[in-house]
Amino acid sequence: MDFGQALxxxxxxxxxxxxxxxxxxxxxxxxxxxxxxKVNMAINESPLLAFIGLKTPDFFVPWSPEQADLLAHDWIVLDK
Structure with a gap:
């Protein structure tokens, strides 16, 4: 499937x-x-918004797609 379907x-x-x-x-x-x-040592707090995370065997980080990912047609759902 394409990235739109994967999203x-x-x-x-x-x-x-x-x-x-x-x-x-x-x-x-x-x-x-x-x-x-917490943004700083003051009482101010900022909401944590939704994001896409990348899980690898070694770490978990926020993910930002590259053009090749956006245009690819080999996206799959792993947990259907």
Missing amino acids: LALKSDHKIARAVWGNARFLLLINPYGYSV
Whole structure:
């Protein structure tokens, strides 16, 4: 499927990945409603907004797609 279809699956709480990634990594939508993060030592807090996270065997980080990812047609849903 293309990235638009994969994004819809991601928004429906599915894990997605590119077929070329194998089983080594996948994407998750992190929806942290109700949480906040301290911005500084003051009382000010900022809401933590939803983001796409990349899980690999070694780490979990926010993910930003490259053009090749956006244009690829090898996206798959891993947990259907």
